[in-house]
Amino acid sequence: MTDKVYRGAIVGLGYIGGADQVSGDALGQLVQDLDGTHFSAMRNHPRVKLVAGSSRDAGRRERFTERSSVPTYANWREMLEREQLDIVSVATYTPQHAEITVACAQRGVRAIYCEKPIASTVSEAEQMLAACKQAGSLLAVNHNRRFNLNFRRLRDLVAAGQLGELTSASVQWGSGRLGNVGTHMFNALCMLTDRRVEAVSATLDLAGRPDCRGAQFHDPGGWGVLRLEGGLMTVFDAADYGVIPGAIALNGTQGRAIAGAGDVSLDFWDGTHDHWPAAAERESSMDRAMGEIIVWLDGDAAFPDSPENSLHTLEVIAGCHASHRRHAAWTPIPLQDDERELEVGSG
Numbered sequence: 568m569t570d571k572v573y574r575g576a577i578v579g580l581g582y583i584g585g586a587d588q589v590s591g592d593a594l595g596q597l598v599q600d601l602d603g604t605h606f607s608a609m610r611n612h613p614r615v616k617l618v619a620g621s622s623r624d625a626g627r628r629e630r631f632t633e634r635s636s637v638p639t640y641a642n643w644r645e646m647l648e649r650e651q652l653d654i655v656s657v658a659t660y661t662p663q664h665a666e667i668t669v670a671c672a673q674r675g676v677r678a679i680y681c682e683k684p685i686a687s688t689v690s691e692a693e694q695m696l697a698a699c700k701q702a703g704s705l706l707a708v709n710h711n712r713r714f715n716l717n718f719r720r721l722r723d724l725v726a727a728g729q730l731g732e733l734t735s736a737s738v739q740w741g742s743g744r745l746g747n748v749g750t751h752m753f754n755a756l757c758m759l760t761d762r763r764v765e766a767v768s769a770t771l772d773l774a775g776r777p778d779c780r781g782a783q784f785h786d787p788g789g790w791g792v793l794r795l796e797g798g799l800m801t802v803f804d805a806a807d808y809g810v811i812p813g814a815i816a817l818n819g820t821q822g823r824a825i826a827g828a829g830d831v832s833l834d835f836w837d838g839t840h841d842h843w844p845a846a847a848e849r850e851s852s853m854d855r856a857m858g859e860i861i862v863w864l865d866g867d868a869a870f871p872d873s874p875e876n877s878l879h880t881l882e883v884i885a886g887c888h889a890s891h892r893r894h895a896a897w898t899p900i901p902l903q904d905d906e907r908e909l910e911v912g913s914g
Contacts, residue, residue, distance in 0.1 A: 569865050572616050573653035573678075575609045578643045578667055580622035580631040583682065583709075584658025587627055594779045602711050602829075603853025605656035605680065606635070611850075612857050615654065621646045643667060647674045654860065657681040660780070661746070661913045665691035672702040678860050680707045684750040685877040689885055689907040692878045705863050705870055708877035711852035712755040714859070717831050717843050721817075721824055722759050724833075730819030733760060736801040737816045743772055743788020743807035745884050746913025747780075752803070753793070754880040756815055759826065762796040763879055768897045769887035776807040780914025789887060791895070885909045 581590035586604040591597055598604065609617045620631045621643040628639040640646040647655075647670060655671045657664055657679060665686045671679050679699065685708050686692040699706040712718045724730070738752045757763055769791030778784040788805035795801060804811070815826045822835035829845030850858075863870040882900055889906045890898040898906075 570614070571865070572614050573861065573864060574618050574651060575615045575654040575656070576617070576619040576621070576646060576650060576652050577605050577609070577656040577658055578621045578646070579656075579658035579660075579663075579682070580620050580624070580627040580639070581658065584656060585620060585622070585627060585631045586634065587630055589630065590627065601851075602715070603851030605658050605853070606631075607851070608680075608853040608857040609654070609656070610635070611854050612861060614861055615857065618652070619646050619650045644670065647671065647676075652676050653864065654678045654680065660784075661911075662687050665695050668695045668706065669698040672698040672704045675702065676704060678705040678707065678864055680709065680856070680860060682709050683754075683877065684746050684881050684884065684911060684913050685874065686881060687910050687913070689878070689882050689902060689909075692881050696874050696878060699874070705860065706874040707856060707860055707870060707872065708874055709853065709856065710751060710754040710872070710877060710880070711856065712751060713758055713872045713876075714852040714855040715829060716846060716855075717829060718755060718759065718826060720843065721826055721831050722761070724824070725759055725817060725819075726761060729821065730817060730824060731821030733797075733799055733817060733819050735818045736760065736795075736799060738801060738803040738805075738814075739809075739811050740805050740813035741809040741811050743774075743776060743805055743809065744778070744786045744913070745771075745788055745805065745887055746786040746911040748813075749788070749803075749805055749884055750877075750880050750913075752805075752813065752815065753883050754876060755826070756793075756801060757795075757876065757879065759815065759817060760795060760799060762799060764793045764795055764883045764886075764900050766794045766897050766899050767883060767886040767890050768792045768895050769890040770895050771888065771891040772805070772807040774807040778912075778914055784914040785912040786914065789891065791887060791890065793883065794897075881911065884911050
């Protein structure tokens with residue numbers, strides 16, 4: 568076992584990147600409610616040394632330096648040129664993910680921890696995967712339910728057949744935003760069922776709710792049906808002004824599971840019940856992801872989540888947009904031709 572210390576940096580020092588509550592206030596959200604931040608994930612790991620940060624915003628840079636006592640850069644390219652980095656978190660707005668990730672891989676950064684959704688278009692995401700594969704770099708995407716212990720436990724229960732054969736599923740969440748919120752839910756659905764989406768039929772919600780990240784982003788919610796491998800049909804409900812709690816329900820021949828924000832409820836048709844409360848863990852899901860990045864860097868184990876999963880999730884969301892354009896017609900996944908350039912306007 569090595570005791571090597573890895574040098575880390577963060578591009579994007581806002582809410583989830585730099586644990587900046589001023590940025591959180593602009594979104595109406597609290598840093599303390601997050602399941603980790605890139606800042607805390609690096610600072611909490613004993614074998615990661617946070618050495619730099621980058622943001623275009625002078626206020627964020629100043630506040631980050633106050634919290635971390637590390638230097639910051641207004642230009643992320645300058646940071647990559649000056650610093651010797653093993654791990655870089657890409658916590659910027661989505662349209663910048665591809666350019667920064669590709670540049671990190673080309674500069675020899677060994678692990679890139681990127682915010683979700685992976686990119687704005689399927690073709691951009693493919694460029695990211697290709698650059699990391701060519702460089703031998705790890706690309707980890709922050710779909711944090713993949714690192715949540717209750718979600719992993721439910722995945723294993725489903726795989727062991729304890730719900731029986733899955734017969735249907737449903738996904739719901741409030742506040743719309745297929746790109747920003749739906750990416751978590753669709754990715755978790757695929758994780759829990761160990762199935763990919765084969766086709767989508769969707770209608771976007773055009774209520775026009777302003778995006779909390781700014782007028783330059785347009786990320787509607789919507790409603791629809793996903794057909795997963797094996798014919799598993801899943802309905803989703805994500806209205807722009809919805810207030811329903813986020814949940815994934817899996818229905819099987821022997822029982823039903825409902826996964827919420829972190830808890831899981833189980834009802835079996837033999838009359839038994841179980842409930843796994845959201846654990847008050849010392850380690851956040853992002854802390855756990857960072858720990859598994861370090862294990863990969865050490866060469867001790869494969870990373871448990873392929874970036875292909877995040878590419879697929881983005882393709883499903885873009886597929887919802889493509890289906891809407893054709894009046895909710897069934898749209899096969901993978902997408903074809905110009906549909907691969909459809910932009911998901913997530914901030």
